[in-house]
Amino acid sequence: MPIEIPQTQKAVIFETNGGPLNYTDIPVPQIKSNEILVNIKYSGVCHSDLHAWKGDWQIPYKLPLVGGHEGAGVVVGVGENVQGWAIGDLAGVKLINSTCLNCEHCQQSNETSCATKTLNGINMDGTFQQYCATDAIQAAKLPADIDLKSVGPILCAGITVYKGLKSSDAKPGQWVAISGAAGGLGSLAIQYAKALGLRVVGIDGGAEKGEFVKSLGAEAYVDFTTSKDIAKDIIAVTNGGAHAALNVASSEQAIQKSVEYVRQSGTVILIALPPNAKLTVDVLSTVVKQITIRGSYVGTKWDTTEAIDFFHRGLIKCPIKVVGMAEVERVFKEMEEGKILGRYVLDTSK
Ligand SMILES: [Zn+2]
Ligand SMILES: [Zn+2]
Structure with a gap:
């Protein structure tokens, strides 16, 4: 049965660093031949998202930007050159969107050091949206019985x-x-x-x-x-x-x-x-x-697979609080005040 993908979706987007966090309707992205489209069900909110919104780091940001890099959802679109993914698979969208695959670091499976990597929620639109286009190679495979609500924080913090x-x-x-x-x-x-x-x-x-x-x-x-x-x-x-x-x-x-x-x-x-x-x-x-x-900076594709496996075997519990996407601003505020125990997760359907 073909999956119906809408033209527009809900997202949290900001025009300028530190500017208003708009919970609004934006177009569903079109995937490139190397990408999958993931219907994000839940997205963790990370301290890095706060830094990205405020523009704290001296790195180039995409603007306007949809933040977020701890997304978990279902694959609803597969680019024509993509291998190993099918509609209906569960996928994780993490900080690294893509790497060049050819530099010395990529060749040595140390792709976190790739100079031309792209980053979700930094220089690519991230996971504070219902549909996210992401490179198929760096997207994380999630077991079919995984808890989508809790796995988000594993994809970055974990x-x-x-x-x-x-x-x-x-x-x-x-x-x-x-x-x-x-x-x-x-x-x-x-x-x-x-x-x-x-x-x-x-x-x-x-x-x-x-x-x-x-x-x-x-x-x-x-x-x-x-x-x-x-x-x-x-x-x-x-x-x-x-x-x-x-x-x-x-x-x-x-x-x-x-x-x-x-x-x-x-x-x-x-x-x-x-x-x-x-x-x-x-x-x-x-x-x-x-x-x-x-x-130590994030982790490689293999580190990701191992980190997810620990979670999948029940060894890691994510203490989460689930809120709607419109709550991002309040979550950031609590984060700045150092009040948060555990992690907030956004339910993209609210
Ligand atoms: Zn993070
Ligand atoms: Zn590279």
């Missing part, structure tokens, strides 16, 4: 923290300190870390967030609103410092601290992108402690 944990080279039984542990990235990072056999100390602010972090599997919690010395507390709790520090809090100060509490020969992973942040390290102690400081 992949990102999973890749970060892999990049940290932390081994089962070792400690990982997670900053911003109660947030959208942090809450998933705790669960992936547990699933990988790591021990977690979460860092965040307030008793309520502490309860939440422990309910997700963190063994210890350091509250920056009451701790007199975060680094000292983490070193005490981990008996010598965390083997890995996963920086998912959008805070320059938190990143700076992580260099202090990481253990001898440990690894600091940088993930969150506080605007214009700098990290200053003392060369002597970095050399003597033999610390590795490593950036």
Whole structure:
């Protein structure tokens, strides 16, 4: 039975960075020969969407822009050159829309470093719309029985923290300190870390967030609103410092601290992108402690497949709140105020 695709659809679109977020009708995109059209059912709202709307990063944005890069839905159109996708398949639309497939990074399956990649919700229209056209190769395959409502955050936050944990080279039984542990990235990072056999100390602010972090599997919690010395507390709790520090809090100060509490020969992973942040390290102690400081940016197609598999096997729960698309502005506001526990997901039918 042919699927009927409407001419227009609901979307959230903005004309200028920081300008009004218009919940309105726009045309359904036409797919190119290399693309699939995904009827987005749910889309997570990520901190990066807030940064993209405000234009916080010095990168070229498409304007006007439909934000969003954590979409989950059903394939309703397949471009003529596309292989491996059929109408009715479930698909995830994540940050990376496409890569060149030919540069040295793409050839080495490290396509997140491709210089000419395109990004959904940044320089391509993203998932805050009912129908999204996206490159078929980077679109994520979702198992037919997956929970579409909850999988969205896995497609960005999940992949990102999973890749970060892999990049940290932390081994089962070792400690990982997670900053911003109660947030959208942090809450998933705790669960992936547990699933990988790591021990977690979460860092965040307030008793309520502490309860939440422990309910997700963190063994210890350091509250920056009451701790007199975060680094000292983490070193005490981990008996010598965390083997890995996963920086998912959008805070320059938190990143700076992580260099202090990481253990001898440990690894600091940088993930969150506080605007214009700098990290200053003392060369002597970095050399003597033999610390590795490593950036980790989203994940490859294969990281995506693995991250989805952990979720599909029930090892990762996404604490989500579902709201309508028109609520994006309120969600951004709460995000800026640091009030969100877990993650908001937009239901594109509302
Ligand atoms: Zn994201
Ligand atoms: Zn490339």
